[in-house]
């Protein structure tokens with residue numbers, strides 16, 4: 381597909397994307413100021429960043445850190461532009477890069493160097509009652525037939541995507557309404573098919589989501605090897621890093637349920653034997669879409685049995701954060717992808733494709749906020 385619709389921006393009053401900057405980010409910054417005893421210089425930078433991102437322009441300084449050439453080129457293009465004229469995806473990714481700069485995450489001489497600024501929020505979820513009840517439900521799954529069990533694990537990983545702490549800064553999610561498109565059968569056909577490469581799971585959030593993802597991965601490991609792709613540093617509040625996976629494995633091992641302890645044990649062994657490989661890539665923290673994959677990642681995706689992309693942000697990067705007609709066929713929109721790909725996401729932004737027209741009419745009339753409420757989910761597959 382060559383003719384792409386316009387990019388989603390953050391300039392339209394009343395739009396969801398604008399509300400992220402005007403309503404969600406002030407809460408996000410307030411949470412950070414609450415969670416950490418930051419000294420005045422860091423507090424001042426965070427407050428200035430918030431004001432700049434709401435009403436100001438992009439400065440010429442390139443925020444330090446990895447992917448430097450990418451950001452140098454991008455800033456050369458965008459410096460001086462008002463934030464409100466930027467594409468949504470770019471502006472958010474840049475905002476998180478600037479937060480890391482403001483909190484000295486990349487400054488080797490600072491005592492704040494490498495401190496995960498979102499760790500208190502992630503740990504609160506990992507230690508919370510919801511994961512314990514998820515793991516009780518996992519334990520009960522042992523009684524089910526194998527096919528029913530793994531389908532339940534796929535859906536748990538899908539709905540696990542509701543557990544996005546960026547989203548939860550100002551919205552509580554009211555239940556699980558509907559899986560709007562459910563290509564689960566195609567997911568299992570590909571996993572069980574003749575493909576010899578690994579199944580690549582591109583993770584999204586820590587906490588409840590990565591817990592459910594790890595349970596799904598354990599089921600996939602029965603027939604395939606798996607690569608779990610993680611963020612190289614904190615991003616979009618709760619995105620999972622290697623540290624988060626280790627913390628999750630420790631929480632699983634400490635759970636009172638024996639099947640959960642056994643799950644932790646199997647996963648640890650799989651990591652040791654490299655049947656489960658943990659990986660990361662600088663691309664995962666950039667505003668570029670999957671249309672512009674770096675060649676090494678494109679090669680890995682091409683060789684994979686299936687690439688499972690988790691979450692809303694990965695969906696935005698896969699489809700392109702643009703004003704798509706929601707009935708545009710998923711397969712046509714993402715036909716550029718180098719391999720077989722499945723997107724598992726709860727809808728938390730304006731974007732959607734691949735919705736049958738009659739279903740779309742029903743959704744727009746019956747649940748007008750279905751695109752952003754997190755109550756509607758989709759499993760869409762290109763193969």
Ligand SMILES: O=P(O)(O)OC[C@@]1(O)O[C@H](CO)[C@@H](O)[C@@H]1O
Nearest residue numbers: 544546547691692693694728729
């Ligand atoms: O990728 P995730 O965790 O499912 O969602 C990320 C997200 O919360 O971030 C954006 C707003 O900050 C939204 O587009 C989206 O809902």
